[in-house]
Amino acid sequence: MSMKSGAILTEALISMRSTGMRSFLTMLGIIIGVGAVVLMLAIGRGVELSVQQSISSQGANLFIVLSGSTTSGGLRGGFGSAPTLTLDDARELAELPGVAAVAPINNGVAQTVNEGQNWSTQITGTTPDYFRIRNWKFASGEPFDDVAERSAAPVAVIGATVATNLFPEGEDPVGKTIRIRNIPFMIVGLLANQGQSLQGQDQDDVIIVPFQTAQRRLFGSAFPGSVRTMFVQAATADVMKSLEQQMREVLRDRHRLSEEADDDFSIRDLTAIAESVASATRAISLLLGSIAAISLLVGGIGIMNIMLVTVTERTREIGVRKAVGTRERDIMLQFLIEAVILSLGGGLIGVLIGGGLSILVGQAFELPTEVSVFSVTLAFTVAAAIGVFFGFYPARQAARLQPIEALRYQ
Amino acid sequence: MSDPLIQVDRIDKSYTALVPVLRQVSLKVYPGEFVALMGPSGSGKSTFMNVLGCLDTADGGAYHLGGEDTTRLTKDRAAELRNRMIGFVFQGFNLLQRRSALDNVALPMICGGLPRSVWAPRARDLLDQVGLKGRYGSRPNQLSGGQQQRVAIARALAMEPPLILADEPTGNLDSTSSADIMRIISGLNSIGGITIVLVTHEPDIAAHAKRLVKFKDGRIVYDGPVQQGLAA
Structure with a gap:
């Protein structure tokens, strides 16, 4: 017989509410991280789109x-x-x-x-x-x-x-x-x-x-x-390569050029130029995204830090819980859930703030910024993963506390 | 006579190699007994209580609780035994500070997986029994020491355990509150038939018990009726 999962969630929520301000500050790290990721991806996407627009104004293929x-x-x-x-x-x-x-x-x-x-x-x-x-x-x-x-x-x-x-x-x-x-x-x-x-x-x-x-x-x-x-x-774009060769043959034939003679014309593929510009903008988005990802990592370390403090602070409480028969798994789950709620909550607020900012940035700089489903999914998944990853060690510390040591802790 | 609830056979315990804390201690406690453990600090009585409460394990010997060998328990099984078999009352109350009296009493039942529809009325009932009717929502810092210890007793009773282990339950209380608490604990034994093992260093507290066990230097030096033991 072990604790019901609903009861574990309730316990986690109650103890988070009791440290409201601190929980919020911890979340702030994730909020900034996730917000930055969403914003940077949206800006990167906007730059890509505007480059695509100028490419298509030049004409495609x-x-x-x-x-x-x-x-x-x-x-x-x-x-x-x-x-x-x-x-x-x-x-x-x-x-x-x-x-x-x-x-x-x-x-x-x-x-x-x-x-x-x-x-x-x-x-x-x-x-x-x-x-x-x-x-x-x-x-x-x-x-x-x-x-x-x-x-x-x-x-x-x-x-x-x-x-x-x-x-x-x-x-x-x-x-x-x-x-x-x-x-x-x-x-x-x-x-x-x-x-x-x-x-x-x-x-x-x-x-x-x-x-x-x-x-x-x-x-x-x-x-x-x-x-x-x-x-x-x-x-279509697919025929560009073979078409270039065919055009060369037609023109050489019409101009009666011998095998050895050089072309008396030249053919340039404009799409290739556009492609290289597009790949440069993709590199920029990637760079922006990685910088944002670092701030997300820092936010994750913040969660781990505060969870470790929480475990130390609540050593006695953990001792009481163990004395009355809570299993290690349930104690671990409670702390893990707290960490995941911090990170997911931060993720949610971060997505909202990042999304809002990218609309503002889009308007201010006339950039077609776009918050994609992909970037939101990515931000959420990473936030949840950070919660589990950085919450795991403190949660295990809590679960492994010896009950007599924990009860004696002042 | 029925089977012993607690059966300790020649257990040893030492934290460092040089100083043994418990040496070859054996003890049997039968259902319905009220035992006081006494002894100077460092005599091993607290360590013995931790072993009895499955909070710590002995190095050698055997300890059977309710017929179950506890020497090779998994941590989960030990947690379950504490949940089902034992109610703890500590000197420092050990209540969750930011939670209501009701939540504190409910804790063992929530850990045991009982649904709210069962634990909520039962927790209220237990608080009524220890004389805290209407204080369900109070937090520990809003209660006196005596009231906090009553909450702790209600918590110990939550899973209806056959055994209550009380470690200096009146150590932090004034004499009036101490008397109240001892009256409740004695009642649990005499009326409820619950087996009680109580650690104390005060003779007038030990006097509530029927049997006295004295520790010294990790050994039991007296085990008998409480009156003779206190007189000795």
Whole structure:
């Protein structure tokens, strides 16, 4: 015959209530530890999410294909200086299985003017697919269409930075006309704010015009139909590797390159860059989490410390309990339950405080912080484990006290 | 005559190798007896009480409590014996300080796994019996020494043990309270038929008993009727 478990729990609760303030202070260690873990994981998750957002604003599963370089008089041009890629290349690549869309791009810098204001910015000539590939949203208006592209229409989509520099605040530029290199362009769309790219470029300081318009009206070209760069979007992330190889074969074939010749173009996988940034942010979350875990450990040691004090303080009580026939197991359970209640109670309050703080931090720093089920489960499990682990030794000390020694203790 | 409740055969006990505390002590106590143990400090009577109470074990010899050999008890079985067979009354009362009188009396019953529906009325009943009706919720620091010792006696009776071991139960009490407590203890023996073994160094307390056992230097030097023993 031994004590009922309900009775053991009651005994544990009553003795904790009698040392209320001390129990709370002990809990505080766990509260801070668990709160820190939840908060740090939420912040880490928030950083990850915001990086993911900037990755997806750049476009998912993207390749950039750059045309080759020229050498003239000992000066070697950079990628894109030789007109090796053509619109026909782009069309051919678009036919490959696994390719979702291809957008050829020619760009240059030009001065733009609207009434009294002028601004120098990047002009990108491309096809309507570009907006879809880069997943760009519109604040107002819409992208130009294929008809505008084929007819080299003088239409333009402008970024937010360009809009603020050319138009008075609050004015909708859609439908207005600006001059690019003195040629009038009608604005058909205003891009939503994109923010900075991963490389820190302002993605809003841009004007996008139809590819044909750029080539024929703005920049001209000694080689009509040549393309400096192409964005190629794969249908899924899985096909990226094999697609890169296929594109290389198609382009080499079309450019009639012999076996020994180097590529006269280059293919870059943007996802790989994004991946490395994402893994860096994961490392940051891990670091934050481990620092928080250390504070949880310190909280656990606090529990062990206070439980040892409690056992010493209650030596006489333990002696009485043993004298009236409480079994060692029941005494041990009582002290273990006290430790677990301290740690779980601290865990609960810690989750609430950590969750609340992460919402505040999220609002203050515009970070999409997220308290996940995982982090709450983790915090609770660890808190309970700490209670058992750090409570075990003091509880065993209590259970093993010799009753006569304990009764004699003053 | 019935079987002895306590049967001690030639037990030895020493804490250090040089000084034996108990030497070849033998004693039989039959159900319903009231035995006083006396002796100077260091004579071994307290150690003997601890062995009787299964709080300590002897080095050699045998001790049977209610017919059960206690020499090789597991700790759990020893705890169960203390719970079922023995009620303790200590000099220092040994009540749980932050708990009510009722909780203190209930402690052995809670340890024994009795449900609240059984222990709560019984604890009240026992407190009524020792004259503490209406003081169920009082904490030890709200009670006088005599009242605290009554709570301790009620606690000792909780599991209806056949044996009560009282170690200097009046040592911390004034003479009026001492008289009260001894009246209760004597009543337990004469009316309740409970076997009592009581340690004391005061002859007028020992006089309540029927049989006297005197210890000296770890040996029993007198075992007989209380009047002759006190006179000697």
